[in-house]
Amino acid sequence: MMTQNQKLSEQKIEAALIDKILEDRKVRSMVTCESHYWFFNVYFSHYVTYETADFQKELFALTEDESIRNLVVVSFRGSGKSTLMTMSYPLWAILGKQQKKHVVILSQTMQQAKQYLKNIKDELEKNIILKSDLGPFQEENDEWRSFSLVLPKYNARITAASSEQSIRGLRHGAHRPDLIILDDVEDINSVKTRESRNNMYNWVVGDVIPLGDKNTRLIFIGNLLHDDGLLMRLKDGIKNNILDGVFKMYPLLDDNENIAWPGKYPTMAEILEEKKKIGNESAWQREFLLRIIPDKDRIFFREWIKTYDNLPDKECSFSCTGVDLAISESDSADYTAMVTTKVYGYGDSATIYVLPNPICERMDFLKTMNCIKDIRKMNFSRHRIYIEDVGYQRSTIQYLKAERCHTEPFQVHGQDKRSRLITISHLIQEGRVLFPTKGAELLIQQLVGFGIEKHDDLADAFAIAIHKSFERASHCCRIAISK
Secondary structure: OOOHHHHHHHHHHHHHHHHHHHHOHHHHHHHHHHOHHHHHHHHOHHHOOOOOOHHHHHHHHHHHOOOOOEEEEEEOOOOOHHHHHHHHHHHHHHHOOOOOOEEEEEEOOHHHHHHHHHHHHHHHHHOHHHHHHHOOOOOOHHHOOOOEEEEHHHOEEEEEEEOOOOOOOOOEOOEOOOEEEEEOOOOOOOOOOHHHHHHHHHHHHHHHHHHOOOOOEEEEEEOOOOOOOHHHHHHHHHHOOOOOOEEEEEOOEOOOOOEOOOOOOOOHHHHHHHHHHHOOHHHHHHHOOOOOOOOOOOOOOHHHOEEEOOOOOOOOOEEEEEEEOOEEOOOOOOOEEEEEEEEEOOHHHOEEEEOOOOEEEOEOHHHHHHHHHHHHHHOOOOEEEEEEOOOOHHHHHHHHHHOOOOEEEEOOOOOOHHHHHHOOHHHHHOOOEEEEOOOOHHHHHHHHOOOOOOOOHHHHHHHHHHHHHHHHHHHHHHHHHHO
16 A cells, blocks of 8 residues: 555656656657556546555556456456456457457456447547547448448457357458456356366357467456356466466455545445445445355355365274165266265264265166275275165165175155255354365355255265264264263
8 A cells, every 4th residue: 555645746747657658648658658658647547536446456467467368357346457458458458559450358248248349449430539549440431330340450359249149260361369268157047066166167168268279368357246156266277386367356345444446435334335235235245345255045155165185093993884876877867976974983072074085977787886895895894885765766775785895774754955064054153064175165065055066966965974973973982982
């Protein structure tokens, strides 16, 4: 944060530069070509209704830094991020020193795509000083189409498209897209299931990224809607050095309640007034404070999950595998899931370690039986298999017993899946169930998204394994006490 004296000094310098820019067209062209910040303030001053915030100046600097190949920006609603990134920056990237030739702006819907292009087109047609200094822009009427516009003077194109359209092979002459901007390609509904989240991520990886060349910049703008959504996956990729890029997040209020845009919200009174306009706590937390708000009906919360790097350096008391059977390989069938645990200690001191890489796949009867036998071999000491004692699964239990796999029925006692998970939720919250740092991502996702995710097979196998692990730990403790 700058001191008051530093701010006053900067304001004097800016005032002097503004005078020079207004007087001299040559100076204006030179300064705006070099600086996206000045390009915006000169040609789009009608958007500047409040004093520019520090985070907005940082956004300008990030757009100017071409060494950043992947930039992910999450900012509060009304922060101006879309104006800066999907209207001003595409134009400066072409008209300014970066000299981009094919800019692609991607959105979730075709209607959004049309609106992004319309905003740019309006400025090119109606912004008198922009046209006078850097135009003309419109020379061939047939080039001004619904989803694309060409700037013949600069041999450049701006294309707007949506995730609903095919975008493979987009080109402008010999130019592949050299700047791709994705703005709000997800919404609350599209992140509800893992399947739809995977589809979005696969679209980005399989369709969007291959559009460009080795020097193409990708900029992602949006909000954090789910802890497994696109922006969170990108954030994790950058954090873990899997993806080369920069992630920036700008909430309206930070953890110390510092206001990100004091020019627009000078005091907490204005913040509270804005909050009252929203009238919904979840929307306020999500859209302005950038906090992922779980659905009210969730059983588990991600912050409850405790992890381990290595198993204890001692022999476990016993181990269990919970099995949720689905004897089918059709694309519409559920998955067969198997979750294995190792238990250390007995009674209230028992701790359950969920083993990494639980089974979750579609398989026929023979493959399922062989898979269970393999698990039994790897955990031969004091290990038991538990399968629901319902319907055709009873015959599976008998088959495995005949094959000398210590298999026992799991009695549901009229409880549905949700009820079984609720009764063990406190054990996860208390940290008595530990998950591997790596290798349980899908299981954890099914737990925290239970009731929303399309599949819950791992969650059901997990419930069986945890119920039987603690039941057996308590039983062994009672036997020891009675002796």
